[in-house]
Amino acid sequence: MAVTKDKSISAALATASCALLGTGVTTAVDAQEVPKWDFNTSLLYYGEDESRVQDLSLRAIVRRLFVDDRSLTVSLTVDSLTGATPSGAIRQDVPQTFTRPSGNAAYVVPAGVLPLDDTFLDTRVALTGNWQQPIGETSQVNFGFSASNEYDYFHLGLNGRFSKDFNQRNTTLSAGISIAQDEFDPEGGAPIPFTSMLDIGDTSNRPQSQRDKDVLDVILGVTQVVSRKLVLQANYSYASESGYLNNPYKVLSIVDGTTGDTIQRVAPGPLSGPSHEFVFEGRPDDRAKHSLYTQAKYYMDGKVLDASYRYMTDDWDIDSHTLDVRYRWPLSDDKYLEPHLRWYSQSEANFYRLSLVDGAPLPAFASSDYRLGKFDAITAGLKFGWKNRNDNDMSLRIEWYQQMGSIPAGQLIGKQSLRDNYPDLNALIVQFSYRFSK
Amino acid sequence: MKNGLLLLVLVAMSACSSMGVEPWERDILAKDEMQLTTDAAEAATDDHIYFSKEASSGGRAFGGGGCGCN
Amino acid sequence: MARFQAMGSPCELLTEAPSEVDARALATLAADEVWRIEDKFSRYLEGNVVNHINAANGATVRVDQETAQLLDFANVLFSLSDGLFDITSGVLRRVWTFDGSDRVPGVAAIKDLLPLIGWGRASWQAPELTLLPGMEIDLGGIGKEYTVDRAIALLREAGPTPCLVNLGGDLAVTGPPRRSRSWTIGIEALEAGQAEAMLRLRQGALATSGDARRYVEKDGRRYSHVLNPKTGWPVADAPASVTVAADTCTQAGMLSTLAMLKGASAEAFLDEQSEQHWCRRSF
Numbered sequence: 001m002a003v004t005k006d007k008s009i010s011a012a013l014a015t016a017s018c019a020l021l022g023t024g025v026t027t028a029v030d031a032q033e034v035p036k037w038d039f040n041t042s043l044l045y046y047g048e049d050e051s052r053v054q055d056l057s058l059r060a061i062v063r064r065l066f067v068d069d070r071s072l073t074v075s076l077t078v079d080s081l082t083g084a085t086p087s088g089a090i091r092q093d094v095p096q097t098f099t100r101p102s103g104n105a106a107y108v109v110p111a112g113v114l115p116l117d118d119t120f121l122d123t124r125v126a127l128t129g130n131w132q133q134p135i136g137e138t139s140q141v142n143f144g145f146s147a148s149n150e151y152d153y154f155h156l157g158l159n160g161r162f163s164k165d166f167n168q169r170n171t172t173l174s175a176g177i178s179i180a181q182d183e184f185d186p187e188g189g190a191p192i193p194f195t196s197m198l199d200i201g202d203t204s205n206r207p208q209s210q211r212d213k214d215v216l217d218v219i220l221g222v223t224q225v226v227s228r229k230l231v232l233q234a235n236y237s238y239a240s241e242s243g244y245l246n247n248p249y250k251v252l253s254i255v256d257g258t259t260g261d262t263i264q265r266v267a268p269g270p271l272s273g274p275s276h277e278f279v280f281e282g283r284p285d286d287r288a289k290h291s292l293y294t295q296a297k298y299y300m301d302g303k304v305l306d307a308s309y310r311y312m313t314d315d316w317d318i319d320s321h322t323l324d325v326r327y328r329w330p331l332s333d334d335k336y337l338e339p340h341l342r343w344y345s346q347s348e349a350n351f352y353r354l355s356l357v358d359g360a361p362l363p364a365f366a367s368s369d370y371r372l373g374k375f376d377a378i379t380a381g382l383k384f385g386w387k388n389r390n391d392n393d394m395s396l397r398i399e400w401y402q403q404m405g406s407i408p409a410g411q412l413i414g415k416q417s418l419r420d421n422y423p424d425l426n427a428l429i430v431q432f433s434y435r436f437s438k
Numbered sequence: 439m440k441n442g443l444l445l446l447v448l449v450a451m452s453a454c455s456s457m458g459v460e461p462w463e464r465d466i467l468a469k470d471e472m473q474l475t476t477d478a479a480e481a482a483t484d485d486h487i488y489f490s491k492e493a494s495s496g497g498r499a500f501g502g503g504g505c506g507c508n
Numbered sequence: 509m510a511r512f513q514a515m516g517s518p519c520e521l522l523t524e525a526p527s528e529v530d531a532r533a534l535a536t537l538a539a540d541e542v543w544r545i546e547d548k549f550s551r552y553l554e555g556n557v558v559n560h561i562n563a564a565n566g567a568t569v570r571v572d573q574e575t576a577q578l579l580d581f582a583n584v585l586f587s588l589s590d591g592l593f594d595i596t597s598g599v600l601r602r603v604w605t606f607d608g609s610d611r612v613p614g615v616a617a618i619k620d621l622l623p624l625i626g627w628g629r630a631s632w633q634a635p636e637l638t639l640l641p642g643m644e645i646d647l648g649g650i651g652k653e654y655t656v657d658r659a660i661a662l663l664r665e666a667g668p669t670p671c672l673v674n675l676g677g678d679l680a681v682t683g684p685p686r687r688s689r690s691w692t693i694g695i696e697a698l699e700a701g702q703a704e705a706m707l708r709l710r711q712g713a714l715a716t717s718g719d720a721r722r723y724v725e726k727d728g729r730r731y732s733h734v735l736n737p738k739t740g741w742p743v744a745d746a747p748a749s750v751t752v753a754a755d756t757c758t759q760a761g762m763l764s765t766l767a768m769l770k771g772a773s774a775e776a777f778l779d780e781q782s783e784q785h786w787c788r789r790s791f
Binding site: 040041042044046057059061075077122124126146147148150152153155157159167168170171176178180182184217219223224225226227228229231233235237239289291292293295297299304306308310312314316318320322328344346349371372377395397401403425427429431433 | 457458459460463464465466467469471472473474476477478479480482483486487488491492493494495496497498499500504505506
């Protein structure tokens with residue numbers, strides 16, 4: 001009896017409240033408990049063809065929400081990298097022998113094959129933390145740190161960002177700064193630029209020392225709401241890198257000025273290392289980059305177009321253009337497809353050299369790292385997103401990435417023009433994401 | 439380059455007065471899919487991939503760096 | 509956003525008004541209503557209707573329509589709660605002070621007050637109320653929630669601007685905000701600064717009963733500030749606080765108050781009601 005009575009209390013209260021407030025119509029309550037914890041996890045497979053780099057990466061981003069829109073975000077990424085990466089030397093019609101970065105062994109690359117260094121194997125762990133909170137009603141600050149560790153590399157960075165809303169929150173200006181100090185402790189020591197790759201066991205040109213790199217980033221941004229369906233963003237960023245910017249594992253082939261073939265190495269005794277002349281690369285010890293990034297998000301009757309363009313220029317004379325377009329196309333209330341296209345183009349660094357000519361004066365800087373060359377790249381992908389039974393977001397995306405490089409005119413010597421010196425890089429990206437809240 | 443940027447910012451600022459929405463017109467802009475970064479994990483992944491494969495990085499936010507990336 | 513002080517609590521009005529002028533107009537509208545109700549029904553103020561009733565000393569007082577509606581409502585609550593919700597129980601405050609101290613009143617002092625308590629002893633024939641000499645009424649248990657609902661009704665009449673009215677934790681909204689999908693509200697935990705739970709409120713109201721800082725403690729026993737009007741003693745095993753979401757702030761507030769009065773069976777009581785609720789016990 002008492003139970004029935006208790007049950008009716010809610011209804012009786014509603015009636016009495018209506019009488020008290022004199023309102024016939026009341027709107028039904030709609031309250032939902034907000035999850036305080038937000039987990040964004042993903043598993044990524046990145047694989048390049050021809051047994052180049054393979055990466056299996058696990059990422060978890062955890063956000064804890066506090067009252068008054070304050071939040072703490074922590075992310076942890078573990079990368080497991082395997083595979084081989086171009087050593088910087090060019091193909092030859094004969095087999096080539098290289099000393100491993102460790103200096104303890106050698107490996108042979110068959111005739112006609114692009115020299116890859118297959119000792120590349122690493123586990124990378126990265127941790128970031130970020131605290132965000134409003135200041136007053138129209139401003140917001142962010143403080144964060146980042147740290148990552150690989151067997152030969154350690155990174156530590158701090159960053160801060162301030163943003164302020166204007167014009168009824170339609171305009172947001174932001175300014176941020178980030179500083180990082182990275183420590184490179186290359187396997188086998190950091191080689192002195194332009195010295196030769198030496199015999200097994202000879203580390204005389206590779207002093208065992210740790211090298212530092214400092215990075216300063218400044219970013220200034222404007223976000224503008226244009227209409228109910230259009231929001232624009234523009235960022236200017238400046239980055240200054242100084243210190244050890246070389247890649248200690250990359251070499252250049254020393255070639256004959258007429259034939260373009262790599263010079264055979266001659267040694268007084270039996271060869272126990274490289275078969276040809278290879279020298280370690282050397283880059284400037286500073287770099288300044290400017291970039292302008294613009295992004296537009298446009299809502300079209302349920303579909304969302306996300307387009308961005310970035311222009312970057314630096315004092316190594318690299319200019320790049322990046323155009324990225326995503327189109328989110330809902331299939332139903334809880335499913336969508338999102339095609340993605342990205343086009344990238346960069347010019348080569350002013351010290352990019354495919355090879356160096358034997359006997360010619362050495363340039364101040366030189367690198368044959370394919371990432372400093374002239375190339376275009378295309379990414380094409382498709383993402384499928386859905387909600388599972390518990391209303392959590394899941395998504396799967398598959399993307400193809402292709403780099404198509406070209407050697408600058410005038411750098412091809414003799415027989416080099418008959419060989420593919422800048423083979424395409426093809427990679428498959430598969431990422432599964434799962435987001436849930438508690 | 440710098441002048442171009444300054445001009446762009448000024449244009450954006452001066453256009454503010456006529457641009458934008460009233461506070462009650464934010465229904466669409468408040469949607470998850472209309473946020474500038476929709477998927478933080480995916481964005482961080484892409485930043486890192488392209489940082490290690492190309493000569494450019496950043497722009498959207500700080501990011502991508504902190505690796506030897508051979 | 510506008511902030512002001514009333515009814516012993518911080519009051520807040522959040523609006524998405526298109527301009528500062530509009531925001532000010534809405535804030536004035538809400539604040540004026542809050543202050544009007546406070547002036548009219550506060551038992552601390554001289555010359556208002558509650559003061560008249562409490563000073564009547566057995567004489568019949570004729571009340572206005574708004575007061576009559578509130579007394580009708582109190583009457584309904586009294587019977588719904590089997591006498592646990594009683595607007596005449598305020599006299600117990602003469603002996604109970606919940607300030608975290610160890611001052612527990614004597615059994616005799618409480619017993620002396622009991623004859624002055626009991627809505628059943630009053631004669632209420634709208635619009636006329638007759639109390640026994642020495643009896644008092646206190647509408648504080650209904651006032652805040654009623655005020656929130658009144659202010660919301662006025663703001664709704666004033667236009668479509670989304671507003672949230674918060675009177676010391678009892679709050680209601682006119683509708684969903686436009687800037688985001690919902691109002692985000694933190695339910696305070698027992699430790700300061702930590703949110704126990706966060707809610708997204710699009711429609712309706714929230715009210716919280718209970719205050720972990722108001723208690724007395726003696727001989728290892730903690731007495732909550734929720735008093736049983738029949739015994740004059742605190743309700744045993746009452747939760748530390750109860751928050752309820754309902755269509756109106758009045759409904760939410762009354763449900764949370766009734767739950768507190770149920771003591772150990774607060775959760776069972778709330779589970780039988782259809783409204784969402786958050787009940788905390790740990791001190």
